[in-house]
Amino acid sequence: MKKTDEVVTLLSEVIKIDTTNPPGNEEAVARFVQDFLKKEGLESEIFSPAPGRGNVMATIEGKTRGKPIILLSHSDVVPARQEEWSVPPFSGAVKDGYIYGRGAIDMKSQLVAMLLAFVTLKREGITPENDVVFLATADEEVGGSMGAEYMFEKVKNLADAQFVLSEGGCLIEEDGFVHAQVSVAEKKICQFMVRAMGIGGHASMPHSDNANDKVVRAANRIISHNIPFKPTSIVTKYLDGLLKGKHVGGVTYDTLSKALKSAPFRNFIKNHPVYNALLRNTVTLTMLKGGEKVNVIPTESTVQFDSRILPKEDHDAFLRRMQRVAGPEVEVVSTAKGESIPSSFNSPYFSLISTEVKRIKGDVPVLPFLTTGATDLRYFRRLGIPAYGFFPMTLSKEELFRMHGVDERISVETMGEALECTVGIVRALAALKASKPR
Ligand SMILES: [Zn+2]
Structure with a gap:
């Protein structure tokens, strides 16, 4: 299967799992992810804070243990009113070159891209320098007490993370001009x-x-x-x-x-x-x-x-x-x-993201960005862990506006491109040696 076909199918399947929060029901996505990883020969663990709620985590062990790189996503979505939509919001419909559904932008697209990038390391037989962790949390849209906060209580080495990549920035296309927003705070x-x-x-x-x-x-x-x-x-x-x-x-x-x-x-x-x-x-x-x-x-x-x-x-x-x-x-x-310490944008993480974006998109500006809303990254940033919000999908302002809105969708083309770039970023992160202790 072509990579784009694979990621589109995965996204469509994950959108079909209604994880409207409340009530959440993220355990169903956690199980879906676990089954997918199992077929690839990767073990994972589900952490359930309550019936129906689930966080899923998997690790590819590095040459050196500890200081993990964390690929962080959330699997819950905000509510959608079906009567306002042109397609049912949990159908995962693929039409006219777009994948439709609640979560298409925020953030099931990034969840599946990071999942495939994670699996690519395994498929290619890459042993990362440090552990690489895939983590999809529950409850982000309602504050994270059942998700990121719960995971910090259960998994002590999350606090030892070297770097975390999650949501908060993307590529914006405005008046024919593209730039990348890499959220560092x-x-x-x-x-x-x-x-x-x-x-x-x-x-x-x-x-x-x-x-x-x-x-x-x-x-x-x-x-x-x-x-x-x-x-x-x-x-x-x-x-x-x-x-x-x-x-x-x-x-x-x-x-x-x-x-x-x-x-x-x-x-x-x-x-x-x-x-x-x-x-x-x-x-x-x-x-x-x-x-x-x-x-x-x-x-x-x-x-x-x-x-x-x-x-x-x-x-x-x-x-x-x-x-x-x-x-x-x-x-x-x-x-x-809420507390959140900004991450530095003078870092090897910023450089490697910039390199990968330019490889795919040409010489576009790759700029540090401040997210105005709150994400799960604050749980890491408040410990001083470098954490960026970035998914290399290219959106127009109009498309960005559909996040949390009616007819949320992502184009098949940008999904394929975002996957390719995410795979590149994850490969580069895997090859990075953890520098001096923080
Ligand atoms: Zn989100």
Whole structure:
């Protein structure tokens, strides 16, 4: 079977296993992977934190044990509403040159590509320098307590990893121009709630101690607060590599620091959802709750913000700032925090990825990237383990938008190319000698 046919069939089969989380049902994918590996003569182990939930892990032993290279994917997907789709989201349909289905982008495509790349080492009789581990976790889309977090409790040597490759970046095609985003860091989760208490009463006799009024005023102050731009080294390198010499936002871009001095350029950034999120802490008002009845003044009211802060920002300092902005009539309460230490982009891992991408795609810019959402990589990065999010699939902005959206799909052509590049990356990783101890 041709490699592209093999990867397309595998992807289609894995999409057919509905792993919508909740409830998850990832054990079915774990068993599928285990059977596939068994046919290739590779043993694997399934770790089940609960009925139906499963993480699957396999190891190809290296010349030197320890310091494993980890190929990390997650097997759960976000929900899909069948009535909105042009094909059933768990059919794995292959039509018009595309593989359709929930997970086609995030991230069953990378799961099967890494699985085949892993198996390729075995097929080619390659003994890696250090152990190479294939790990597909459950529960990534809902926080990872049944997945990556559980695996860290069960498998102590995950903490000894040399390098981890997973999701978070890809190749983007925009206006006929392709560049690679290799994610070396992610923003940190810093979710919080704004809560106000007040005195109840009948709505026909308003007074000034209305919990809803206080929360609305505070929320308004927060959403209209101007959060400053803070260019990090990763984002500076990314935007410089992407925009240099181009005419954008009313300037001819030379360097980020120069461009940011221009008001029209700053405006352009603010209106560009990706660049805006790359350059500053963001706050997004996502939930409002207050009041039970139209004629009753509520005694308690809350709003929830999803906030993502830059890697080196301090959660507590940011929340104190939000409290100052919100004002004294409400309380800012932290609801979720995540830690993540950026990985260096000056590394042999970055170089070998760059080499492989250029081998397949020609001389395209391969740039470090900051993922704005959270992935399982944070469990490794917070231990200081170098971890990159990259899958060499080429997507247009429109295709990228289908991730978590309607008619998620990946083209057969890009899937074949992504597999070839992933195999190249995994071969190069296998040949890499672990350098000095971290
Ligand atoms: Zn994902």
